[in-house]
Amino acid sequence: MTHPGIPPRTGTPATARGRAKEVVIGLDVGTTAVKAVAFGVDAPWRHLAVCEIDPGPVQDTARIAAAITKSIAQCVYACADARVLAVSVSTAMHGLIALDADMRPLTPLLTWADGRAADQARKLHTSGQAAELHRVSGTPVHPMTPLAKLLWFREHDPDLWARARWWVGLKDYALWRLTGTLVTELSSASGTGMLDMAARDWNPEALRLTGVGPDRLPRILPTTAALEISPTTAWDTGLAVGTPVVTGAADGPLGNLGTAATAPGMAGLSLGTSGAVRAVVPEPYADPEGRLFSYALTDSAWVIGGAISNGGAVVRWAGDVFASDIPAGPHRDTALLELAAAVPPGSDGLVMRPYLLPERAPLWDPDLRGAYLGLSHRHTRGHFVRAAVEAVALRLAAIVDDLERVHPVTAVRVTGGAFRSPLWRSVVAATVDRPTVFTSGAEGSALGAAALALYALGCAPTLDAAPALLDPASAEGDVVVTSAADVDTYRAMRAQAADG
Structure with missing residues (x-):
């Protein structure tokens, strides 16, 4: 009998294709797709399965669950004669889902991009509570955080608030779907704004503030903890009963691990729709200037840095606005970036403030608004696109400079879909002004999870x-x-930008 989600058995048998004897599956549940990658242990082999999900600030939990099952099943089928040692889970950070007592979702997944809690975050800054919450949790107070979203639900939807038995994140929901056990892990918990980094447990002050008791939140496990696949999921995916499911960590910290950006002095820079810069340190770090986050990779490896909301999406927006004559899609992006590459560095004085979505690092100000400055008659759409690329690069470079306050940044490893473009690579490398290496691996977080x-x-x-x-x-x-x-x-543009 065929397992649900597993394609019909066609093509060359696995033994004839030289499959590895043992594999680990890294499952990366992102905000646009679910990727499952089977990595051969001590053998240069992998299989990637991708299931797209609808992007946006809120997402359908049922579609996410189905994509998880389907992507794992495809990997299991592809390495049918190998032993799956474990499945390990990476997920996007800062999501929130309400569940009832029967584990049914009462809300969709509210992603980091959901900005409904802007007023709640603003009030915490005005009252002075934000600085202490950041110091204890490692997460800057911002509308993206579950902390702020919980305050919003408490104030604006008291009926749902009363019906919600559990408040969980994307990782917690994924682990429950895979194992039948509702838990979270230290890395994902560290991105909620609710953690006490020193205690490795929920922060009593955050619990008091939100009105959510610890009995309504998942138990926090180490990122190296192992559960077992549930019988239902084993059947649906073709995994063996009892296969370990390692809790894993959040996608950002795992991206550093998967792209070899863990050495002292090495920063990992990723750029897709959004972007981030991170460096690994041995212990939690409470930034006295309130600009850097501190998220766990393991109990003894923490990732500090900052994430920008406005990454490659800024250029995609520029395409929608300035190139409606070119059909939407990858071809438009390529054509626009080629036009931008013909414009000299500095865009002939055209400067963009790239704040189209509520911005995060380094200023953590969701009220910032975008603009073009220095406009003249000689500027073409190529100038507008290049100015957008340069604006994003300047924001990333500002985060690199913030990391320099903590530890010298001697090199940068860049990864992500945007860097398929030579223009993005050259502009970012010249702007961060440090030796830069491009790693083309598109499955960094999945590899980090498997590792x-x-x-x-x-x-x-x-x-x-x-x-x-x-x-x-x-x-x-x-x-x-x-x-x-x-x-x-x-370098001159960075000096002029000065956090602007």
Whole structure:
């Protein structure tokens, strides 16, 4: 009998294709797609299964659950003659779902992009409570956080508030769907704004403030904890009963692990629809200036940095506005970036403030608004697009400078879909003004999740050594070459921007 979600058995048998004897599946549940990647242990083999989900500030939990099952099932089928050592889970941060007593969702998934709690976040800043909450939790107070969203529900939807038995994140929901056990883990908990970093437990002050008792939140496990796949999920995916499910961590910290950006002095920079810069430190860090987040990778490895809401989406917006004559899609993006590449660095004086969505780092001000400055008759749509690229790069460079306050940043590893463009690579490398390596691996968070599982199972001597056991090329990359003139141009622009 065929398992649901598994394609018919066609093509070359697995044994003839040289499958690895043991694999680990890294499951990456993002905001636009669910990716499951089967990595061969000590063998250069992988299989990627991708299931798209509807992007947006709110998302259908049923579609997410179905995508999780389908993507894992496709991986299991692709390596049918191999032993799956474990499934390990990476998920996007800052989501919130209300569940009733029967575990039925009362809300869709509210992602980081849901800005309904702007007033609640603003009040916490006005009252002075935001600084202390950030110091204890490591998460800046912002509408993206579950903390702020919980305050919104308490004030605006008392009926749902009363019916909600559980308040959970995307990781918690994914683990429950996979194992039947409702728990969270330290990394995802550290992005809620509700954690006490020092105690590794829910912060009593955040609980008091939101009115959510610890009995309405999942129990916090280590990121290396292992549960077991539920019998139902085992049947639906083709996994063996009892297969370990490693709780894993959040996608950002796991992205650093999967792209070999964990060494001292190394920053990992990722850029897709949004963007982020992160560096790994050995313990939680409470930023006295309130600009950097601090999220867990493991109990003894923490990731500090900042995320921007306005990344590659800014250029996509520019395409919608300035290039409606070009059909939407990847071809439009390529055509626009080619036009922008013909414009000199600095965009002939055209400057963009790229705040189209409620901005996060480094200013954590959701009320900032975007603008173009310095406009003249000579500016073309190529100028507008290049100014957008440069504006995003300047925001990322500001985060790199913030990291420098904590520890010298001697090199940057960049990854993400935007960097398929030579323009994005050259502009970002020249703007951050540090040796920059482009790593083309598109499954960094999935590899990080699988590597964390390998370490958790005792199959890797250290956490940093684990990725290479699954992907020997994970530490490789291409050096991005920049010109001294470009570096000088963007250095001057950084000085002028000064957080503007």
